[in-house]
Amino acid sequence: MTAFARDLGAQSNAFNARVDQMDRDVDTAMDSWKGEAASATSVRAMSEKLAANHIGSAVVTLADTFNTYGARLGGYRSALLSIVDGDIPAAGMTVDDQGNVTAPQVPGARAGDLLAYLLQAQLDSQAADFQARVKELLTQFADGETQAAQAISSGLQELTGYRQHPDGAPVRPQLQAILDGGAQPPKDTKQFHDFWESLTPAEKDALYRHDRYIGNRDGMPAVDRDYYNRETLGDELTRARSAAAQADALRAQHPDWAVGNNVPAPNKPGAIFDDRLAYEAWKSRYDAALNGTRSLPDLQAVDKAVGGKPDRKLLLLDTQTGRQAHAVVAVGDPDTATHVSVTAPGLNTTVHGAITGMSEEATNMRLEALRQLQSTPGHAHETVSAIAWIGYDAPQIPGLDDSGRSLAGAWGVSHDDLARTGACSLVAFYDGIGAAHDGGPAHLTAIGHSYGSLTTGLALQQPGSHGVSDALFYGSPGIEAATPQQLQLQPGHVYAMETPDDPIQLTYDAPPFVHAGAPLLPYPFNVVAEGGLSVLDASGAGQFGPNPATNPEFTRLATGPASVPDGRGGAINLDGAHGHSDYPRQGSNNLPRTTGYNIAAVVAGLADQAIPGS
Template sequence: MLDFAADLVTQNDSFVAKVDQMERSVDNAMNQWKGAGAAAASEKAMAHKLHGNHLATTIVDVADKYNIYGASLGDTRTSLLKILDVEMKDSGMTVDDDGTVHAPQVPADSGQRYSATKPLTQQMLDGQASGYESRIKNLLTQFGDGETAAAKAITADLQTLGDYEKKPDGAPIRSNVQDILDGKTSLPTDPKQLHDLWGTLTPAEKDALYEKDQYLGNRDGLPAVDRDHYNREKLDDEITRAQNGDPAVKDKLADLKAIQATLDKNPDAMLMLMDTQSGKMTHAAVAVGNPDTAANVSVHAPGLNTTVKDSLKGMVDEAANVKALAQDRLSKLPDGDSKKDQKEVPIAWIGSDLPQGNVWPPSKWDSSTLGGAVDVVDDKMAKDGAPKLASFYDGVRASHEDSSMHLTAVGHSYGSLMTGLAVQQDGHQAVDDLLVYGSPGLDLPDKKTWHPGVTLPDVENLHVPDGHRFEMTGSDDAVAKLPAFGENPKTLPGFTHLETGPHTTLDGVNRDGAYGHPDYPRNGDNGQLRTSGWNIATIVAGLPTEAVQK
């Protein structure tokens, strides 16, 4: 069994190499072949790759079964042979095929010298035989049970292989999934319902759904590993098509390459969102680690002038620095503290179009910057992005392994406006903490009941409780001075106001201050996160008492 498993793995590796070679050959052909036929061939090649991958996975499963059960049966066999060939050697005992052990008979003695001890000697030999027999029969039963379990497990995997033989395009699809593929029904839009359905699907059914909707990985509620898998598949496809001049994506090549470069630099990153079609900009979200298994997850929404090609790498680098500091602070907690071994995973989210252009100060507005200036003083983009961001929060919750996860919504600049609008959305699960910085306002409605002639923004509309709303505003932050979207959170009651100036934090580091609009998440001149970065790390780690308050 073990030799067969090793040979099967070798043959499977050869098969996988052929599938990869096929994919490369098709990609190379696309360099010269254009048009509808080329697109159809590319799609067919992707389908073959997906089916080939699942076929290879099934073969690996078969090999694993042979390895697991072969090793287990081998251990049982070794134990049997040890009894027979070592312990019972030269004992004169014999063993039947069913494990019955026969002790030798003490020979009759013609004299009277041993007559008194003969019964006792025979009793001792019979007792030894009985002990051997019990052990041998137990091991034979164990071996038989192992063979039965192995046969059942291997037969199930062979049935899957048989299904591929009967239906070369893949394993059978159940009727409820086929109805989705045929357009009779749709996948749930509610992240929790989608996650529950997804857990019932086979790999072949998941791939069939991906073939129908190659942006499947963007659906909120899918497990992070599956979002990452399908989004990477689509990323590879779009890079190839963009390089070959496909008009749908050729102008997005720089964005796509920026996503790929970011993933290559961060081996533990997960691609939670990859979308070149729904907006004017390319959208992407990258998690620094697996958010489904982290006790603390934070979603970071950026603002003005953010693009995937120019900003994603920097955002992920900044998020990685915050993660490192957050986990360091968690590790410093006293032994026995339940948070000591927790992980924090930040997600850099560029999931909606954002204003672009040199929009400050207004005296510099001209024909090249007017569009961005109009966008940045208008909340339309923020309102368009807020439902997407709220749904993303719900998806993170739905796919997480533990409902007690601590989720922080973080927004910078125009992204703080979008974040503020996202947490105000009705019908969504609330986040645990809200942190905004460099904010031009949160578009809060006024309280309906207040003193006559006095208006006050309704911070309760954020659906985040007192003690869990935080803000930072640098002294020279020009964007935070824009009055377009209500009062800056630095003036609002119900927010904890955090320090942005220089400060020596609890770890003994003298941290630089954050003054201008871009400074908050960036390292200072000493190569360390600024005071604002320390505050971000402590809030997303669920350690607000370590944050530096004003």
């Protein structure tokens, strides 16, 4: 069975390679073919690819079935042969086809010879033990054969169904209404989860063809979100790379036009020149190609974060709805993990600049949380999933080279508008984790850094119960809350960290200093400064509440160097954190810093082992 499974796997790999080649061929054709017919062909190609994916998945499942049961039955067989061909004959006994074991007869045992009687009793007991082991293995083998036959039959039936109807059976009226535009999937995360789980694989594919971003829906199981979002990632990445190649080719045709040089003068009535018409046609194609590359850096970063990493799940990919691309990556399976964390970042966070690093930080934190769990009696079998959440438009201050965006970003980071918008998305994400989690609820920790802590704090204040057990804020400008109860959390379950040299402290120290200094400026700068400060004060600039790290209602955790037990009788020396960004980063020798250790302790539900601050 296992040999057949290997052969089936090889055939599946060859089939998948041909499907991938077909997909690349279609994408190549789409580069130069536009219009309604091209769009229809693209949709059909996607349908064919999804159908092929189902066939490939069914074959892989069948191969896994043969491999799993082959190994299991092989184990039973080896154990049986070891007893039947080895132990039993060596003991001078025999066994029949039903597993009955017979001990040799000791002369005199039935004639009253006590020694012979005792020896016979010992042999009969040994035979009974052999027989019990043989019959148990025979029963396990028979049960395994039955289960294997049922699983193989089910797999073959599924494969036959896809062979006859690659696109799947006709969808149900409820789903057809959605596909026709007359209805919408449920908006409530729990209702959506139940609706999604009721669909067949073909119906899920039909919904994906209808909405290429269906994988972003909160409440969908993580494995399905990852599957469909990776499909979208591959499709968008192929298109963006194709657009980049087209832009390069057009730039090579007219490098001067690409930088605005030697552009023909505009045509006028009665004065139409071919060179201007050629330029306008070129410019239209060039602008379209450049627009197609807009999200390429983000898509490449996401691909780097999840590509070839089956332990990571792409829970959200959105290059369409926000001013910036959004992406969410989970390390570990949040649907099955005992402990789940969601980290929201802050100022200047972008997908292309941060998703890879945040995913690595999530990986390191998860490993540290697992280490702490395995070193703590009673927690060794608990699991962890750490999620990097870039699901909102974080404020951006690119610098002096882009003063317009920097001014807008300065306004954004000093006000809570962006955080409030992000909080709505974040709290829905929390709800989705709860709706999709297998069994009982996970221990969910909400983590916020910098402006992301404000977003997290506002999310926790949204109406309803969102399943969050603990919250941790670091480098925070404020969360517009002063007590755990305002965050709908229990006392002792809100934690905060701030390094001594974190410039975020200026958020709290600077306003009084600026207000005191403004009147001392020479005229007319004092008038301008006081007027500007009045406008900012009236708009609520920077007024995000008390510092969580100094709030006695919250638990402050350490950020300086520390030593902690390694679980094996030794100690681990942890580096301290500095500045505004060190909190989740590894220290020397690729070990967590004190802040990383504390983050992992809270996430693992072991906050009593965290290092307290002063």
